[in-house]
Amino acid sequence: MGNGMKLEIILGDIKKLDSDVIVETSSTSLLGAHKMMGAIYQEESHYVIHTSEPIWRGGGSGEEELLRDCYETCISLAYEHQCKTIAFPSISTGVYRFPLNKAVKIAISTILECTKQYEDIEMVSIVCLDEITRSYYERELNNQLKR
DSSP: OTTOOOEEEEESOGGGSOOSEEEEEEOHHHHSSSSOOOEEEEETTEEEEEEEOOOOSSSOSSHHHHHHHHHHHHHHHHHHTTOOEEEEOOTTSSTTOOOHHHHHHHHHHHHHHHHHHOTTOOEEEEEESSHHHHHHHHHHHHHHHHO
16 A cells, blocks of 8 residues: 555455454453463464453453553564464454444554554454444544544
């Protein structure tokens, strides 16, 4: 993309994406402590990173920082493994009830910051399961790019 933007919002099935890294979410109980833990392994022609989804508990339990950590750690792991493209789902906005408007702001700002830091990352995709979620991400991306 000519303007240097390294983030796209798409509607679809994350497992069908041709990306170097696919991020999959797991409950915190499966990965250990409530802090984000990234586990990476190779599957077929790409890597899979498992990240824990923070559960929304009203906003006073460090949920926003935990969500930010999810994105930062996954992008860092992808960079360490020399991956150029990463696909994320909308982390924590489903059964863990993270408010979509808050989650979207955190995701977009963190991804944009990280791709400036890790210049070798060529593209980060956020893969949404429905049009409503996709529209929230698109709107927030446009808002942050205007700043």
